[in-house]
Amino acid sequence: MKHLTTLILALLFTVTSFAQSHTDEITKNAQTYYDYMTAQNFDGVLDYMYPKVFDMAPRAQMKAGMEQMFSSPEMKIEFLSNDVTKVSEEKVVEKITYAAVFYNSKMKMTFVSEQNKPEEDRKGFLDMMKSTMDSQFGAENVASDFKAMSLIINMDATMFAIKDPQYTGWKFLGNDDAMKMLVDSIVPESVRTELLNEE
Template identity: 60%
Template sequence: MKHLLSFFLVCFISISAHSQSLKETLTTEANAYFDFMVNQDFDGVLDYMYPKVFEMAPREQMKIGMQQMFNAEDMKIQFLANDVTKVTDKKALNGIDYAAIFYSSTMKMTFLTEDEQTEEDKKGFLMFMKATMQTQFGEEHVKEELETMSLIIDMSATMFAINDPQYKGWKFLGNDDAMKMIVNSVIPESIRTELLKEN
């Protein structure tokens, strides 16, 4: 009996250490991915994206879309910080490993207004945009910076990590409304349900 208890204890410690190692690996990889986002290194971001996505939306097309979104004529978007808050255990299906990464993100949206606009007009526009963003992210998560004509948005987000033997290393796929159709077609529903309920 004593030997049996020792065996189970060793097994438990081994499984726990492996799980911790996986979570540390995914946190490190996620932070590298976030660094590319903060620095707007879109090639780096796309290198981390799950390649099956490019079968539906060509890589070059996605890069152009990112460049346009982050550097539009009337608005500039910056990610100021991204912090991993939780990494789930992995789930396997058909030889592919999946995990979910939960994180907090701080984004800055700067509106590039015309010089001839009055301060009152600028403030009115910023307050309108603030109210619009608050309906999406919640009142307490959106703050204005009138001097820079910016909104600072704090949000919670999720992405899926995928380790597919076809490709090298872990790849990521954002779990948001913009990617919903692609996520649903690439990640089996049973896997999505299992991973997201762990939050």
């Protein structure tokens, strides 16, 4: 009986440490991915993206799109922080391992092209943009700074971590409305349902 208890405890510790290690590994990789995003290191971001995304849009095209978005003379976009809050259990389907990553992101949008306009115009523009962002992210998650002509958006979001034998290490796939068709075509429905609804 004593040996059985010892064996069960050993197994439990092994399972716990394994669960911990996949969580730690994904969190570490996700944080590197987010750090690249914050630093606008787009090659680094794309290295961590699940490569099947490039079947839909070539890597060079995605990089050009990111550079264009982040270097617009009209609007400056900055990620202030991206922090992993939780990693789900793993689920394996056809030798591919999936996990959901829950994170909090803070983003700042500064409307550079509006900064030298008359005060009334600036106020009207910022109010309009805040209203648009409020409807998308919730008013409680959007703060405006009239002096800087900027909005700070706080959002909780999810993405999928995918370990596919075809590629090295964990890769990531954003999970938002804009990516829905792509996510649905890559991540099986059973995986999406189970991992995203995990308590």
